[in-house]
Amino acid sequence: MSRYLIWVMSWLFIVVMLVIPLVLVLTEALRNGFLASMKTLYTPDALAAIWLTIRVTVVAIIINTFFGTLAAWVLSRFRFVGRQTLLVLVELPLSISPVVSGLLWLLLFGAQGWFGPFLERWNIHIAFATSGIILATLFVTLPYVVRTLIPVMEIQGRETEEVAVLAGAGFWRILWSVTLPSIPEALISGILLTTARALGEFGAVSVVSGHIPGETETMPLRIEDLYNGYQSVGAFTMATLLAIMAMLTVLLRTAPDWACYLWKKDP
């Protein structure tokens, strides 16, 4: 009896809190039909926003995966003074409000910031420009690859790698052909988390971007602009596209699980 009550209440809660919002995004986007919503995507500002988001995401993935892997290597394979501090440091962006993460870069490179006026003289713009958006995104997505790699690499142990050293392999060789190939899931999972966060980051980017349509507007910022301009269909179409991109990324992480489940095999 109590089990059925839990079933009903759980599903009721899931439907009201989680499913209805998801359905609403689609319904609002398709309110005037599929063609009308596609037309809102095919505007210069919308296309520029999509393109900017993709570029920023790619840069964030490349930089944070490269350095994240090196950091995971040094933090999991060596014991050194300051290791604990470094471990705290790489997780710090997760507990900082997105708006504060954006503010940090304005304090450095804004017009009143430490280096803003200096860079201005050389005609380098970081605040209210693409590089500011990239820096803010790098900051908020920094933890994901390191954080997913460290625990897995700790479990993995270093025996195989020590054998590789004795066999004469160098650092890059070991990292590329010994360490990473044995933990592909963790690496991919970290990259996908980075992607999802980079695609959808709003608060941090909003502070540094300056909201110039067609120039410094990423997809989330474009959504805000359209929504505040009462262009509901356009806003929700962009929202649907962004949500599909982000949710596919997250679902890909659990793809191996789902495949096992669908083929009724044990993982």
Added chain:
Amino acid sequence: MRQFFFALFQSGHKQILPGFRFSITATLLWTGFLIVFPLSTLLIKPWQDGFGTMLSALHDGRMFAALWFSFSCAILAAICNIPFGLMLAWALVRAQLPGQRIADALIDLPLALPTAVTGITLATLYSTHGWLGAPLSQLGITASYGRLGVILALMFVGLPFVVRAVEPVLRTLPHDLEEAAMLLGASPRQIFMRVILTPLLPALITGFGLSFARGIGEYGSVIFIAGNQPFKSEIAPLLIVVRLQEFDYTGATAVALILLAISLLALFLVGLIHRRFSLWNEPA
């Protein structure tokens, strides 16, 4: 000189694995430029314009109203998430919920959905003409543009933290404990309170803390549904944005510093409580 510099880091025995120098240098450059360098400005910058400017920035009624609004909403949302999170974790682990796989994937939805999407969706949903807002307003409850809307949005983004904190602990909780308690004559209420809830307490506190820390700094999913009226329904992160638009960097930094301190303190306390409870509670 270089030898000496790296020797400072190395502790204990000699390592055979290669790449220490290169990867520590890369890591220090990466975290230094992206984290230490920007965070140091947050700590130093506000005092540059003089102690007095900062003090007067801290004496700001609007700031305290915004901080209190964010704080109270985040606390209430985290509290509301505890029973629901516990119920969902229980449904997933123990109650063999039909459609468990789908429910499991849906619970991660708030983490996957970009915050701006969450924001405009919830604002539309709970507006007075929205699917859920209309029935609520007939009951005389205005959900959007006020405290209730903010709490609902923060519940949405915080829910996965509670479920995902409780779930693994619940999975390792042995069934025999409950059976033993039942055989010893404990009532269902006693079993729930003493045998199930007690070992779950650290996990619940962790979930609460994570949900709160996420909620107090949340921006994207909240600004569309909050009324954004100064002194009434303005969240602290929005006040930072407003101050920046007024070119009042000191004011913005003051709010940011307090916000940062609160969320770090919350996470620190959670870690402390968690460790203390875990000593005698966590099943081996």
